[in-house]
Amino acid sequence: MTDRVFNFSPGPATLPYEVLQQAGKDVVNFKNTGIGLIESSHRSKEFMAVADQAESSLRKLMHIPDNYKVLFLQGGASSQFFMVPMNLLGGTKNATYLNTGTWSKKAIKEAHLFGNISVPFSSEEDTFNRVPKQEEYTVADNSEYLYFVSNNTIYGTQFHDIPQTKTLLVSDMSSDILSRSIDVSKFGIIFAGAQKNLGPAGVTLVIIRDDLLARTPDNTPTMLSYKTHADKGSMFNTPPCFAIYVVGEVLKWLLGQGGVEAIEIKNREKATLLYAAIDSSDYYKGHAEKESRSFMNIPFTLPTKELEAQFIAEAAASGLKGLKGHRSIGGCRASIYNAFPKEGVEKLVLFMKEFEKQNPVD
């Protein structure tokens, strides 16, 4: 493990090292079957057990009520941007979206193809530096759902309070699922691309309340109906077996860590450490407003673009990789999901202090 670096990548992102080691073995010879995991039929008893375990671990970790289905789909969260309104709006119904970043904006674009969309809040003019307070928007009574992105990977903002509304909630939790306790029963649909807190790219988790499965219009392509996948336990067609397997291993690891409640405390400690370093200096500046700060993605700037480039390069040389900010806002960004170790944050904080000392501005 001596050659392992700290990887601040926003996704695909750091996974638990023991999961990688187990996956490395299983890819070659899965459970001593003499067949590699990625050669194994998805209908084999060995793989069926993998998929069942992944689902039951998730149900346990998130306390998912029995009237919710857990689906493992393909196409990324980006495919959910159109699948949600395609399945729920039928071309004519209404929905409300909160526009708090790149991913909500893309979801709004797709939703317009399938219904009447209201956007009562947008922080776009302030470079998406915050999420709304409850009193800043209203949800019309005829809305089928209120859609929000719980954590904004690029801008480093996060809803710390789930919106209070009588309307069904739909949430893209790609970048903070399983990082904190949430009450699933408040939601109609929760979805998340795997490649942050769940596992590798290539599988998308969808948690859907089962009464919603009946809403899909008849002329929907079979593969785009949630019901197709719910009825077949996500095995209507060949699922992304390897990605589901890794998700299962990550969930086992998380159970071993004490579950969501325990990791939430660790996540808070890690983020607090880094925000304290930013706040204690005039050299580093966070992007998000304090009340909206994300515990997962922390974008920050240095006094100049040149210093930022130097910072990113020197950090990488010190074993702190992936700190470059997203191209849409530039600067630096530290993504510190569940599996990112606290020692990496401590090392970054020390590096920041030392860098500031070595590279003062007048």
Added chain:
Amino acid sequence: MTDRVFNFSPGPATLPYEVLQQAGKDVVNFKNTGIGLIESSHRSKEFMAVADQAESSLRKLMHIPDNYKVLFLQGGASSQFFMVPMNLLGGTKNATYLNTGTWSKKAIKEAHLFGNISVPFSSEEDTFNRVPKQEEYTVADNSEYLYFVSNNTIYGTQFHDIPQTKTLLVSDMSSDILSRSIDVSKFGIIFAGAQKNLGPAGVTLVIIRDDLLARTPDNTPTMLSYKTHADKGSMFNTPPCFAIYVVGEVLKWLLGQGGVEAIEIKNREKATLLYAAIDSSDYYKGHAEKESRSFMNIPFTLPTKELEAQFIAEAAASGLKGLKGHRSIGGCRASIYNAFPKEGVEKLVLFMKEFEKQNPVD
């Protein structure tokens, strides 16, 4: 490698052992970056090189002309069943489909949602035991394309001659891509789920002639337009990185084997061995008519269902696994894709002869 068995699974299926071993290492620490392959950003230079190499190897192996795009998508071949007509028919145009098995039937069902579909040939009444001869169907002049499944995994049939028509060809080559030489320039779209000849489940290859990218209706969801993915080199959103990586390794392996032309000879040898064993006995019977026989999937029956169950169980105990036929036709099936070793076929043939001797019927 002593514990490795012969895996006749129809997909996910046997992959080259050296690819599995390399993947097992790279999952943990990719190219000595100190970051596992599945933790690596899809925008990292290391992963971009992987995706570029996979595409260029494929172009070399299939002699793909420059006016074709190569896409790595998600959702399986099943998603292409609707994406093809959604992108090409615009709700009103015509297309012709040949119905030669479960997968063509499913594709026809989806196509009806997007255009006027003609089906001038179906072998369904004969349990899909053959593909048509050229003179058995005509393609109307107003058809946008002729759709056919080049190899039928379940029923073990294969088109040995590509349909001759002035119409654009669209083909699902999921189960025989790269197993034999084809002239890509005859096709508008070729697609294939990876989990047979290409790699693990979770990525779908689409090869599309670039003038077709302009045909997509404006109201198509962003993720469902081929143009979206063509414009961004399959990186509009996070791609299924691991699956693409393994495909790249399999393609490297295939180049090392001498390419498609060389593997085609080996595939023919393997299939010929097994068909000879079936034909030399009254005990085993093949499902497909001789002229339509697949070189990839060979379904066969024994005198009774009881003997089939015993055969499958004893074969598995001898290290010949995955021989159970598809639930829709029962019996046995040997899937012998590119990476399946000839020694496995030889061992199966010996096992068949011995089984027949030990379990005679009156």
